[in-house]
Amino acid sequence: MLVALVALVVFPLGVSGGGADAELVAADREMAYPVLMARLLPAGLLGLLFASLLAAFMSTVDTHLNWGASYLTHDLYRRFVAPDASQSRLVWVSRLSVMLLTAMGVVVASRIDSIEQAWRLFIALGAGLGLPSMLRWFWWRANAWTEIAGIVAAVSSALVLYPLFPDARDEYLLLAIVAIATASALLATWLTPPVPDAHLEAFTRRVRPPGWWRDLPGAAPRRAMGWLGIAWLSGNAGVYALLFGIGGLLLGSPVPGALLVLGGLVGLWGAFRGSEAFRMASAPR
Template identity: 35%
Template sequence: MNLQTIDWVIIAVFFVIVIGIGYVASRTAGKSTQEFFLGGRHMPWWLLGISMVACTFSADTPNLVTGMVRENGVAKNWAWWAFLITGMVTVFIYAKLWRRSEVMTDLEYYELRYHGKAAAFLRGFRSLFLGLFFNLLIMATVTLAIIKYGQILFGIEAWQCVVFGSIGVVIYATLGGLKGVIWADFFQYSIAMFGAIYAAYISIQQPEVQAIGGLSGLVGAESPIASKLAILPDPGDLSLLVSMLIIPVAVQWWAVWYPGAEPGGGGYIAQRMLSAKDEKNAIGATLLFNFMHYAIRPWPWIIVALASLIVFPELDDIRQAFPGIDEEYLAHDVAYPAMISKLGPGVLGIVIASIIAAYMSTIGTHLNWGSSYLVNDFYSRFVKKDASQKHLVAVGRVSTVVLMVGAGFFALQLKSATQAFDLLLLSGAGTGSIYLLRWFWWRVNAITEIVAMISAIVVGIVLVFVVDPASLALSLGGTPDAPTLSLDGNTVRLLLAVLINTVVWVTTTFLTKPEPQETLFSFYRKTRPGGPGWAKLRQLAEGEGVDIEGESKGQRWELPYEIACVFIGTIMVYACLFSIGNFVYGNLLTGVALGLLAVGSCYGLFRVFAKSRSL
């Protein structure tokens, strides 16, 4: 496909602006690691919230959603919609705790919460494991999406996609640090969201879709793809209901550690919270992120996915339309870039710029986040403890470039993001509960986390690369009194990983010694988590005449009110998400009712939240 001059001009202007943002931010980014990795800890909530949602607005996410809808229908999105609960828990319970900790990265937390060589090992190992292995794998899957866009839209080689996609982002991420990344995210998110909405509009205008009645025909009862439209799994199909809805909502949100949706917050979400001006801005940022991420973004992608089922019903239709695409990259997820190719001059340039923006915002975040681990939690902690701030910033810039080169190399080896996604998901299964409880239960220790991490990695590798998922499929019931419940192999192996790893870490906790009393006193004094999980520690401190409660002494525990905020906030966002969905489907009365529920929930949320803060 050939772009017109206007398209190239738009793309060029986009690159000039984002590189310019990096240059302006570089004036302060080089002063210290706190400036380079945390923006000086004075970032406002609205900018951080948009940055969070921008870095999850990845180039591969529309492809992933398109693949889900084409293969399993709209209801398959519960695989990630369920993580809203995780996000709301982070907003109302953990955001303030992270900001109080005042650590540089979430890995520095380990030597605040735990003690000695075990804590140091945990911090150092995870800095390399997450900063290199996990980070490179995530960036490689995102870069794989850019390769697929390049194959569909331009017919260029994979290595060219990697090189062209990397140049701009590595420049502004290296120059401007987190501040450059965050301001670039703000600009890029605006472009990316506009591009997604316009792509949805153009998808509905395609002749094949107009031939069945446009949007109303696409989502109506007589639609050729009616079986794909349900937002909730069919209640009459117990197997689908359990695998698509019940397990994600009941288990996945708390049990699985996954980048961007970590139970208790972590990774680049924690980095944004740590860079906030104060606790209030940290909470506001994460609330805005979750609202935009789950309520606002999904439907443009879903509309494009549904329209693609009319324009390209089968993979063979995409193959015939784009004969230049390599067979190894041909899958349902390429239907999204295939639909993008339908855009006209000018608008096509804007939408392609939006895709590049989505890619760059995600990669920029991962470059800065991964570099912060390598510099703060490995290099300055174990290699050169007396390094100057200027030297550490220089190392951070070098590691940013190295990470980008590594991600590009792995992307060229990766043929399918599915196996990488499964490995990432399963290697964190069962550990999520640790990240929730370690703030509120004094008994969790460094050995708990080390053993859980090793167990999760081993179990994940075995379940992905050794065990055939088909061999794990289960079928239960099948009698008049017990309907058949069939669980596919992927669902069973997730449950197995959660069960095995949870048993391992809980057993380890009770078989090993707790952290030293002085370490626990210091952690409690700084973060003030409160609650019955620390009752024994408070009794010990009181018996020894040590004040660990500080300004929180005599105050009621906020957690019950915060849990109420989590519940109400979750209803608010889901109501908004499904209100928009019902308007798209033409169900105006239901859409209005859900919209009113969202508004009422918003009012109740802020009333309860204000009450919790006044305790």
């Protein structure tokens, strides 16, 4: 946020002049960050920041490659394809998974022209995966295929809808992706066998989840869902209020900014109190 504000001061919108740097930033506002790096930082700090950005990029890439390979190897291949696979075979599967994920990343990256497009795709995938991923914490019927179907549907629909409708509003595309992913997850849930009762009971005894668990031992009372909902709403309201409140203070709107910051703190306090009440309501009797 601070770097963006500096960019607006150094390269004001709609103001001509300022040399090649200003023309570059005017043509592509996402170039403001590297242009400011080159203009404002001395040689030592510029190299340090550039190296830190490369390190952050590489750490993110290798984390997701290893993370994704472990999912494909243990949660997909070993569980559904070859439960008795040897360790040497699993190692080879993980290596092939890394290569596959790298190739997929290159293909997706080659189709993205800006950070804005990357964020749009990322938000679309997260929106499509949200409901299928949450079902396993509240509903006994959800299984592994619930999330697998949701993931495949979200990724496929996002890769199809965004290139097919480049001028459509983001909220419409997000709504379509959520609907497709949720419907696919629910369909896969009902078409596949449920999780064995022994696994469900072990899960409820350990996690004590609220929701719909067929009165399995250890499940939290359904009334605890109310406190969980209060904590969730208060937390979201608090985070957004703090976000816009701090922005208002930085942009010279002290009164609305201070009120939003105060409301954000109240929202976070409500989230804490709601989570404490949920913990008490779901505690073993």
